[in-house]
Every structure is written in C-alpha cells, then in structure tokens.
Amino acid sequence: MDIFLITAPGLETLLAAEAREKGFKVTQTSPGGVTLRGDWPAVWRANLQLRGATRVLARLTSFRALYLSQLEKNVREVDWAAVLPRGADVTVDAVCHKSKIYHAGAAQERVASALAAHGHNADPAGFGLRVRIERDIVTLSLDTSGESLHRRGHKEAVNKAPLRxxxxxxxxxxxxxxxxxxxxxxxxxxxxxxxxxxxxxxxxDPGRGRxxxxxxxxxxxxxxxxxxxxxxxxxxxxxxxxxxxxxxxxxxxxxxxxxxxxxxxxxxxxxxxxxxxxxxxxxxxxxxxxxxxxxxxxxxxxxxxxxxxxxxxxxxxxxxxxxxxxxxxxxxxxxxxxxxxxxxxxxxxxxxxxxxxxxx
Ligand SMILES: C[S@@+](CC[C@H](N)C(=O)[O-])C[C@H]1O[C@@H](n2cnc3c(N)ncnc32)[C@H](O)[C@@H]1O
CATH class of the missing domain: 3.40.50.150 (Vaccinia Virus protein VP39)
Incomplete structure (x- = not known):
C-alpha cells in the first residue's frame, strides 16, 4: 500500500533521503510529505525509526465520488472490522480540492456517519482518519502515529521556542x-x-520510548x-x-x-x-x-x-x-x-x- 510521511513543508527532500537510507521504498516526494510503498510492518518501522516524519499515514482505500451520498456509501462498504478495533472512536478530518464535493465539513459528517454505522463514534481522542478529495478521487488514510512523532517521549520540560x-x-x-x-x-x-x-x-530509534x-x-x-x-x-x-x-x-x-x-x-x-x-x-x-x-x-x-x-x-x-x-x-x-x-x-x-x- 501507499504510506504517506508528513513533514514540514521545505523538508520533504531531506526526509525522502532519510527514508531511502533506512531501506524504505520512496515513490514520490510532494509538498508536505513523502510517499512510500510498503506493508504494515513498514508502517510500524517508519514510525519507530524515521527521525524526520511528523506522522505516518497508511492509505486504506481510494475511490471516485461525485456526490456526498456516493462518498458515504463507499465508506460504509469498507471492511472496518479488519482495520479498526471493535467500537473504537475515530476523528475524521477532510479536505477537498478541485472536486465536485467541495464542502469539507459536509464530507467529514458523511464519513463520520458511515463509520458510526459500524459502531465507530466521533471523538477527538480517537483514531485519526484523513479524507482527501482531490479531483473527485477520495483517499482514506489512517493516522498510524497518534501523537505527533516529534514527541519522542523523553521531554517533560521544554524551554521557550523549542525546535521540533x-x-x-x-x-x-x-x-x-x-x-x-x-x-x-x-x-x-x-x-x-x-x-x-x-x-x-x-x-x-527515535520512537523507542513512546x-x-x-x-x-x-x-x-x-x-x-x-x-x-x-x-x-x-x-x-x-x-x-x-x-x-x-x-x-x-x-x-x-x-x-x-x-x-x-x-x-x-x-x-x-x-x-x-x-x-x-x-x-x-x-x-x-x-x-x-x-x-x-x-x-x-x-x-x-x-x-x-x-x-x-x-x-x-x-x-x-x-x-x-x-x-x-x-x-x-x-x-x-x-x-x-x-x-x-x-x-x-x-x-x-x-x-x-x-x-x-x-x-
Ligand atoms: C530559540 S531558543 C533555542 C531552543 C532550542 N533549540 C530548543 O529546542 O529548546 C534560543 C536559546 O538561546 C538562549 N540564549 C539567548 N541569548 C543567549 C546568550 N547570549 N548566550 C547563551 N544563550 C543564549 C536562550 O536562553 C534560549 O534558550
């Protein structure tokens, strides 16, 4: 599957170089991130070992949708039991770009409602589901990191203006x-x-303590x-x-x-x-x-x-x-x-x- 590493805009090339050096298969560098090709173990290793990624998203599925009803239907058809723990909460975040579905808030609601039908209620502390609608193609990705990866898990104290x-x-x-x-x-x-x-x-490993x-x-x-x-x-x-x-x-x-x-x-x-x-x-x-x-x-x-x-x-x-x-x-x-x-x-x-x- 595609794995998307989020990074601060400007640092994509450096992150791609790190990923290659650590044995990941980089397929694309785009504004704000780097795409890898890999399996779930690659997702785990990326979270554990990459120093420069802010988050690791796993692409779950992709489909075309022109209407909100189509979006909701397709999300309902995903085998969520294979992806999420039973009854786990989710937080949906949608963006729309150059698409017939142009209202991100409405898209978010429809996706949340499709997930609720599978017993996954909306909660900001839940698993992060990212919905990207670009030229009518919907991509669903799961945030596999949780807390941002710049939090290595050792710093209780930070001074003013810390660098991530x-x-x-x-x-x-x-x-x-x-x-x-x-x-x-x-x-x-x-x-x-x-x-x-x-x-x-x-x-x-940067993620060894979290x-x-x-x-x-x-x-x-x-x-x-x-x-x-x-x-x-x-x-x-x-x-x-x-x-x-x-x-x-x-x-x-x-x-x-x-x-x-x-x-x-x-x-x-x-x-x-x-x-x-x-x-x-x-x-x-x-x-x-x-x-x-x-x-x-x-x-x-x-x-x-x-x-x-x-x-x-x-x-x-x-x-x-x-x-x-x-x-x-x-x-x-x-x-x-x-x-x-x-x-x-x-x-x-x-x-x-x-x-x-x-x-x-
Ligand atoms: C932007 S902060 C550095 C943040 C650091 N990179 C971090 O991640 O926590 C700038 C630091 O410069 C220190 N500083 C300012 N003037 C200084 C000086 N004259 N001599 C030594 N340190 C100074 C401040 O105390 C502050 O901790």
Missing part, C-alpha cells in the same frame, strides 16, 4: 551530521540538537515490532550544549537523563560570548538562536549573532557552523562565511532556514 525534534533531525542531516563527530549547540534551550545528535551517534496508534490496531504483531528495534552502538563522540539560562540547562540535563543519553551528552551554563570548543576534535556547531519572529524584534539580536560569529571565528578552527534562523540579516550579522542558505522551512508559521559554513 523532527526538524532538528533533518537539519542535522542537511548539515551532514552522521553521529561520527562531536556536536555543540551553544544556545541549546531544552537540548533538542544535542539530544537528537546523541541519539544518532548511539543509533537509538507508543503509537498502530499498536492498538487489530493487525498489530508485537513480536514482529519488537524485532524491528535497532541494535544500539557506542558513541565515538559526545554531544554538548550550553545556554546562558540556568533553567534551560537543568531541563536539558533532565531530558537527556530520561532519554538514556546522560553518558553521551554534557551541558553547561555559559553565555555565547564565552564559549570554547568542548573537546579537542572539531565537529559541528549548530544553533537555533532566538529570532525576532518568535521571541521579539530582530534588531536587538544583531549583537548576539555578531558575538556568536566572532567567537566561532576566533576560537573554533576546523569546526563547521550551522545556524537556524528566520532572518537573513541575523545570519549575516554573524560575519560567518555561509554557503547559500538551505530550503525555507515552515516552523509553526515562521519561515526558517539553515545557514552553513565549511570548516572554519
């Missing part, structure tokens, strides 16, 4: 990070980059799923984080501890103007400093970016720098020799990009 883990992982991929060099985030907040980096270094919606489906095989867990490896280098905010560092340490990463991460309270390389071997410095759009106006931040860039240029020979920011002016304020910026990525309405250098 799924995005952080794909930015690390864009920066060429494979877990075989040290990583340092000098404005680490709740520790997202060092934690993702350390997990990559130890080859931990549950997924598919585990409650009738076709789930827990033994087969257990056998999919990746063998861990020892990390050659650690991942480091610092931040001037003591609370952020306390959070990062607690988060890393919960994730089983305490031995491969180290965190320190330090203002960015005072940073020094955390180890002798050069690696990747990556940061998501504050940017105006989210925490304030960008002009007062020019000095922070300048201090960061100056520190990297004077004290980090051989390290590569990568900066996630929403404003080209801020990136330029670092004075770092950036290559052309990466794709524009939509992070909760703010357009961010990754700026990278070669080794300094």
């Amino acid at each position: 883990e799924t995005m952080a992982a794909l930015f690390l991929r864009d920066a060429g990070f494979k877990g075989k060099e040290p990583l340092f985030d000098p404005m680490c907040g709740s520790g997202t980059f060092p934690m993702e980096g350390a997990e990559i270094a130890r080859r931990f 549950d997924f919606a598919f585990q409650s489906l009738p076709n789930f095989d827990p033994d087969a799923f257990e056998a999919m867990r990746s063998p861990e490896r020892a990390a050659a280098f650690s991942c480091y984080g610092s931040d001037r905010d003591q609370g952020a560092i306390a959070m990062s340490r607690a988060n890393a501890e919960r994730a089983g990463l305490a031995d491969v991460t180290a965190f320190e309270v330090k203002p960015v103007g005072e940073i020094t390389p955390p180890c002798d071997t050069p690696g990747l410095v990556i940061a998501n400093p504050p940017y105006g759009g989210r925490i304030g106006d960008s002009t007062p931040l020019l000095g922070l970016y300048a201090a960061f860039g100056a520190r990297l240029k004077s004290a980090f020979p051989g390290w590569r720098a990568a900066v996630v920011t929403a404003d080209a002016k801020l990136a330029q304020a670092t004075g770092l020799p950036f290559r052309p910026a990466g794709p524009v990525v939509n992070h909760g309405g703010i357009k961010i990009r990754l700026w990278q250098t070669d080794p300094l």
